[in-house]
Amino acid sequence: MRAALAAALILLGCGGTQTVPAATLGERQFSNAALSTSPFNAFSCSTCHQVAKSPAARNDPGFNLYDVVHRQTWWGGYETTLLDAINYCMTEFMGGRALAADSDNARELYEYLAANSADPSAPALPLTVVKNVTGLTNLTGDTAHGKDVYDRSCRRCHGDPHTGNGRLTSKASIIPEDTQRVFPGIARQVAVEKVRHGKFFNIGGIMPLYPAESISDQEIADVITYLGF
Template sequence: MNCQVRKKVSWLLPIVALPRLVACSAPDLVAEGEALFTSTDLSPSEFNSYSCETCHDREPTDGLALNKPGAPLAGVTLRPTFYGGQYNDLLDAVNGCRAAYMAAPEPLLATEHDARALYAFLESLEPGRAEAQPFSVVSVPQELPRGDATRGQDSYVRTCLSCHGQIHTGAGRLSDRITLLPEDFVIEHADYTPRVRRIIVVEKVRHGGFYGYGGDMPPFSLEALDDEQLADIIEALDLPE
């Protein structure tokens, strides 16, 4: 493990307090990596309001916890491929997220201290799930059958609220750049019929900022959110009929 060298004062020589060079220990590096994982520090961009933890849990959680778009990362250091097979290299996958969602202008290099700290933290989560995680993307968004608004409120709270805040007020929004639902969305798509607007929500949730949609919302795969849950959420959004 390559640690940054730190200066430590030797208390054995109280008068001349000579600096002594000691290597930091692995637990320090893990703690540093954890601090990076849970803060916005892995992107220097002022437009980034995400941490890795916004979209990834450490361990798989039961159905009552938040429903995040990225896979839990315990075991990621043991997986053969990443991001639904799009990457063979772990750091490339991390840099993919930093570029697509966190507006990071430069990739992290394997030799950088932050990359080592993040790796030490991810490694500390082993064993976790060592197999490649499924990520089934819906490439052509379809109209969904109408859902159930009451169930949808519960799913909205677990899936969308952490970024968008409360429906109609945006209370608790991660940043005021994030669309207020449904009002901002309806203004943006005023020329469409209610039916087409619902399909556009399906498209946005399935594609995030990809497939030409733009923006920095992550896509939700079928594993992260099934069609029935999405149909329920769309009812809960209280879009004008």
């Protein structure tokens, strides 16, 4: 604390350097993959979440975090503090060390989210993890709508279908080819499973799961049909 104060006084002494508000720093951190301590991580919070009063039409796996600080619980009731909810993402998806409650990063993220939380009675959001995906594999999909879903959702990480051009990280599979090569005959099933379960249910990897609230069964059928699974 004393060191921070001394540093601040020195800065002031050198010609009135403006302090950037914590919420502004937090907004930057929200889109900064280097917030994670893992050198292999390419995800930022904004890869999977929006923070917007009027969110863009995206199928993000993670919910819109507008009003998030006022919710009573997070992750469908599994997390009872906001920091734990954030740190679950940090450790499971971004491969980083959990943010300490008294760290600058945690405080700045909090200030940013608080600045975007207008409704003090905002309810906790339901989270439906779809366990059984067998029926979904046989749904007929609509290619045109599937392209739309892909562009609004999967493209950010996977880049162009078939080539992976523009993908966020070389860890993101080239779909559908990588999957068809590794899982001949069951690639469609694997894709469905991947979207619904992500890395969980012993599947592994770093892809997030998509709860029912984030993408419908029909939209999954549409997107995997568009991809040629």
